[in-house]
Amino acid sequence: MTQASLEVLSAFADGDAVDTEALAAALAEPEARATMIEIARLRAAVRSDPSAPSPRFYEAIEGELAVPRPLSRAGRVLRLAAAAVVIVGIGIAAGLALRQGKSRMSNEPPTPTRQIEFVPGVDWFTKS
Amino acid sequence: MDRPTAEALFQRHHLSVFRFLRRMTGDASLAEDIAQDVFVRVIRGLETYDARDRDLAWLFRIARRLVADHERDTRRRPALVVDDRPRPAASSAHLGIEIDEALRVLPVEEREAFLLREQAGLGYEEIGALTGATPDAVRNRIHRARLHLRAALGSALEENTR
Numbered sequence: 027m028t029q030a031s032l033e034v035l036s037a038f039a040d041g042d043a044v045d046t047e048a049l050a051a052a053l054a055e056p057e058a059r060a061t062m063i064e065i066a067r068l069r070a071a072v073r074s075d076p077s078a079p080s081p082r083f084y085e086a087i088e089g090e091l092a093v094p095r096p097l098s099r100a101g102r103v104l105r106l107a108a109a110a111v112v113i114v115g116i117g118i119a120a121g122l123a124l125r126q127g128k129s130r131m132s133n134e135p136p137t138p139t140r141q142i143e144f145v146p147g148v149d150w151f152t153k154s
Numbered sequence: 155m156d157r158p159t160a161e162a163l164f165q166r167h168h169l170s171v172f173r174f175l176r177r178m179t180g181d182a183s184l185a186e187d188i189a190q191d192v193f194v195r196v197i198r199g200l201e202t203y204d205a206r207d208r209d210l211a212w213l214f215r216i217a218r219r220l221v222a223d224h225e226r227d228t229r230r231r232p233a234l235v236v237d238d239r240p241r242p243a244a245s246s247a248h249l250g251i252e253i254d255e256a257l258r259v260l261p262v263e264e265r266e267a268f269l270l271r272e273q274a275g276l277g278y279e280e281i282g283a284l285t286g287a288t289p290d291a292v293r294n295r296i297h298r299a300r301l302h303l304r305a306a307l308g309s310a311l312e313e314n315t316r
Contacts, residue, residue, distance in 0.1 A: 036297040040271060042278055042289075064304055067311045071249050072272045075173045079186045086190050087168075090197045091161060 027057040039065045158209055160197040167210055168193065171217050174273050178221055178266060180258050188220045211280045214270060218284060249310055256306035260299055267292050268299035 031052035038044050038052075039062065052058055171192055175185035192213060195201045201216055257265050263285070270281045271292075278289040278296075285292070304311075 032301070033293065033297045036300055037293050040278065040293075040296065042293060064311065065300060068300065068303055068307070069272055071253055071311060072269075075177075075250060075273070077173055077176055077182065077250075078169060079172050079189060083172075083186045083190055087164060087193055087197075090194050091164070 027052075027055050027061065031055055031058070032061060035061050036065065039069075160193070163196055163209055163213065164193050167213050170210065170274055171213055174214065174269050175217055175221065177254060177257050177269055177273065179224075180254065184224070188217065188224060191220055192216050207283075208276075208280070210274060211276055211284060214274055214276065215284050218266070249307075252307055252310050253303070256303050259306070260302055263287075264295045264299040264302065267295035268303075271296050 030048070034044050034048045034052040035058060038049055168189065172185055172189040175188050176182050179185050179188070195216060196213070201212075204212055204215075207215065257269070260268070266285065267281055267287075270276045270284065271278075276284070278292045281287070281292045282289045287295070
């Protein structure tokens with residue numbers, strides 16, 4: 027069997043697009059059937075690999091999966107929206123508080139904290 | 155296309171990734187370490203998801219790069235390689251060992267293209283995109299790998315898969 031024919035059969039077995047005339051010629055060769063069966067056997071043997079990682083591997087990955095993961099795009103958008111709502115809320119509350127503070131202001135003088143008494147008859151310029 | 159969750163990717167593909175790595179490196183313990191690294195990177199969001207890739211192709215892209223990193227590191231400081239591949243007791247599993255041995259002596263490009271096709275189920279285009287080879291080159295590599303494996307395995311294939 028020629029190398030070209032073997033290659034065509036190999037590509038055909040992989041589901042690749044092959045030239046139909048080349049495929050017909052390859053399949054007409056006496057060894058074609060055996061080649062196709064060997065490719066199928068090899069594939070079955072390779073795919074029936076029973077190996078698996080040890081429990082240590084699964085424990086490590088489970089530990090990783092338990093760690094909080096980065097948010098998805100939707101999660102990030104939601105978190106940004108929540109932050110914006112909180113900021114706007116704080117702004118509105120601050121504005122209201124300021125307005126209420128202003129309305130409480132009147133024309134009355136503030137409550138004195140110290141009182142100075144001027145006693146009549148004291149001569150500030152006479153040395154004692 | 156939204157990125158699938160790390161849990162879903164792990165559940166769906168960890169065995170394929172591990173088995174590919176085991177046969178690429180010929181070392182189950184090393185394959186486990188690299189597979190763990192692949193999924194830790196995915197879980198922690200350290201890898202940029204490319205929606206153009208299939209999930210599996212994306213994972214194999216990461217796995218392949220980590221194997222290359224490991225090979226570069228070991229070239230710098232050669233380490234003692236302990237061959238701890240599983241030795242199945244059942245005779246039906248003997249073919250698996252023979253396949254491992256036959257794959258081990260294949261040129262790396264052939265082994266990689268063959269495993270990405272047969273074990274991971276990737277197409278020529280996907281393998282080409284991962285390895286930087288043209289689809290024609292990928293087809294050639296897989297074909298050569300099959301010829302080598304047929305020659306190496308001989309009648310064992312027929313006896314064990316009948």
